[in-house]
Amino acid sequence: MLSTATFAETAALMGDLARANMMAALMDGRALTATELARVAGVAPQTASGHLALLTDAGLLTMERQGRHRYHRLASPAVARMIESIMSVAGDLDGPGRAGRKRTVVTGPRDQALRYARTCYDHLAGQIAVAMTDRMAERGQIEFTADGGALTTGGTQFLSDLGVDLDAALAGTGGRDSGRTFCRPCLDWSERRPHIAGAIGKALCLCCFDRGWIRRLDGTRAVAFTPAGHAMLGQAFNIAV
Structure with a gap:
């Protein structure tokens, strides 16, 4: 059973700015060296190594x-x-004078490229990913419930x-990725509707x-579509890419 001490420890680890920057940099699913992560966090390599050991x-x-x-x-x-999830909540709370002031809620990243298409760990997210899912x-071709999702026969063929x-x-649901769900909805940070996650x-x-x-795109989680991607994905999903 989860203890409040473990919960507090995890929250404290994420509460440090340098560690938060490192974790955010790894959200595109790639593996980075301590030197690369130190540069992202704005700390010395030795300091980064200490943070990485804790994480x-x-x-x-x-x-x-x-x-x-x-x-x-x-x-x-x-x-x-x-x-x-933390990014989603923080995005709603971000901004000067947020306490006691009504303001328009802008969900997700302010960067338009990130809002349009990005990686969410190991899968696609953003406006286009949600449109593909829709x-x-x-x-x-796909069915979602509150507990998970499933491909239909038509979805498998597609x-x-x-x-x-x-x-x-299917093989990725075991082995190194043990515990991975074959298919599940992931609430999109910016669109606030599901995109496809899982294996x-x-x-x-x-x-x-x-x-x-x-x-x-260098230095960001955003991705860009090539001319071939525009043509192929636009035609396959019948969306404007």
Whole structure:
């Protein structure tokens, strides 16, 4: 059972600005070195190493060795969901004079590129990801409940025709990604409606990268659509990309 002490410890770890910057930088699903994370956090490499050790010991990060380098990544999709949820709440509260003042609520990131399309840990998020999800739901290709989601037969055929590796997605629900849900809704930070997460969301995102339909924008979680992505995804989902 969760103890309040463990809850408080986790909250305290996320409450440090340098550590929060590091965790946010890892939200695009990539693994980064301590030097790279120190640069993001604006602290010395030695200080960053101390922060990373605390986060790793707490189970929020995992570290992988490759040659002389050590790479750090978020420990699980659950950690990414926690960070996304905190960002969502913080976005609603952000701004000067917020106490006792009515103001227009602007959800999600203010950066238009992030609002349009970004990665949410290992899957796609933003306006386009929600539009893709909406289209699949309208066609009866995916079904969401409060507890999870499922691909229908039509959805399985649609994603397979698109080139999404569903066998790899199914295999990803075990092994290193043990505990991963095959398909689930994820409340979008900016749109406040669901996009596709779980192993299916990851597989769809990987397909888009592998086929050159999207590319990362340096220094941000935002992604841009290539001409091929505009054509292929726009036609497949019948949306304006």
